[in-house]
Amino acid sequence: MSQEIGPQLRARVEEIREALDRGHDRFEPALADRARTDLDRVLERLELGVDHSVVALVGGTGSGKSSTFNALTTLQFADVGVIRPTTSQATACVWGPQADKLLDFLQVAKERRILRESALTARDEADLHGLVLLDLPDHDSVATGHAELVNRLLPLIDLLIWVVDPQKYADNALHEGYLRELQDRHEAMLVVVNQVDTLTDSGKEAVRDDVGRLLAEDGLADVPVILASARTGTGIADVRKHLSDVLQTESIAARTARDEIGAIARRVSEGLGEREPDVPATAETAAALADAAGVPAVTAALQAAVASPTPVALSGVQRPARSRIDAIRESWVAEATAGLPTRWRSAVGAAVAPAGDFFDHASQALEGVAQPPSRDASAARMRLLGLVAVGVGIVAALAGAILFLLTESTTLGIAVAAGGVLIAVLGVVLGLLARSRRRRSAAERAERYRREVSDAVAGVVTADLIDPATAVLTDHAAVRSGVEG
Secondary structure, three states: OOOOHHHHHHHHHHHHHHHHHHHHHHOOHHHHHHHHHHHHHHHHHHHOOOOOEEEEEEEOOOOOHHHHHHHHHOOOOOOOOOOOOOOOOOEEEEOOOOOHHHHHHOOOOHHHEEEOOOOOOOOOOHHHOOEEEEEOOOOOOOOOOHHHHHHHHHHHOOEEEEEEOOOOOOOHHHHOOOHHHHHHHHHHEEEEEOOHHHOOHHHHHHHHHHHHHHHHHOOOOOOOEEEOOOOOOOOHHHHHHHHHHHHOOOOHHHHHHHHHHHHHHHHHHOOOOOOOOOOOOHHHHHHHHHHHOOHHHHHHHHHHHHHOOOOOOOOOOOOOOHHHHHHHHHHHHHHHOOOOOHHHHHHHHHHOOOHHHHHHHHHHHHHOOOOOOOOOHHHHHHHHHHHHHHHHHHHHHHHHHHHHHHOOOHHHHHHHHHHHHHHHHHHHHHHHHHHHHHHHHHHHHHHHHHHHHHHHHHHHHHHHHHHHHHHHHHHHHHHHHHHHO
């Protein structure tokens, strides 16, 4: 069994505790308080140790529990005898690191504890490393507190080994007082029929069959039965093999702590969203603000004005309606908090800029972008020059025609007319170039204006909505990650 389970579980507890602290008042107080209380209780359990598997030998007077304990440990530590001065005390043998806190909780006296491994024997006993073997008081003892001790230990026991003898295995005190009440622990039980060295071969099989029948009647048909003799060592190796198999799985204390931690995490997660919300894109929100102020219409009018050959009067961006800006803000917050519990939604709503501030900032950003000139001076000069050239060309062409018709200077008339035509064509070309320049300038200025407006309102969206909301949503993501592990 891994010796890292305890630290791992403690780290998991601290991870959830840190998540609760980071979430702070964004959790319902009752939920957070209960979670912290439950985490404290898990830590108390972890303090007992979860890196040991606890196996308890339980049985009645004279069953040979203590002899079995000594045989399994290969030590003569437990008291053996019909009359023992320490019948009221449990005995413990620990393989591996000490388990003092656990044994203190189990009320095992310090003089009744022994460490099985040493520098000389650790390798030989490595298959049982992590085992705490208990020899509990007789369950049928008349001394007060024995049955109570057994019952108190059950939640911490990884394996209950019921040691019975061939004479008293059918004892009602065992079956009615314990076995039938432990049906839900059937997978963590083993029955050892001790003292089989006193039986014949046929007697052994008869006892095995009868014990199996009684267990089936108790609802424990799948509980293994091992025939053993602590005196001769028969079956002891099989019991040790069973113990070794138990140690290959997580201890019940670790499983219980892990289950409790999982249950706490699930309860805490009820105060969180199932996933992280999708924050609206900045560009989309900026576009909505621009639309609310009529920026698309202003941009189209600007483009048309610059492209027009004649001057066109333009109106600037109008302050948007407060209701539309408020609606954009509310829609943004709703989308950015979709799926979050009420307290987390409220936290985001409180973090972002108030509606009035957001309206003022958005309006100032919209009005603060200077509108480009509605005319291209260079294109206008080019157009004027073209018109002049066309006029001069027409006049020259007419003059050349008159000279050709009214005088004998035909060559001169043709030359003047041809020159006039060339000048007029040049004027037309200038006019076409001017129109092309106006259109290009119109598109560039409209796009630049649109982009500047978009950047200005995007800055407001980032500063007033995205940045403050991201701080809360980052906390939510971190808290959810911590809770989910």
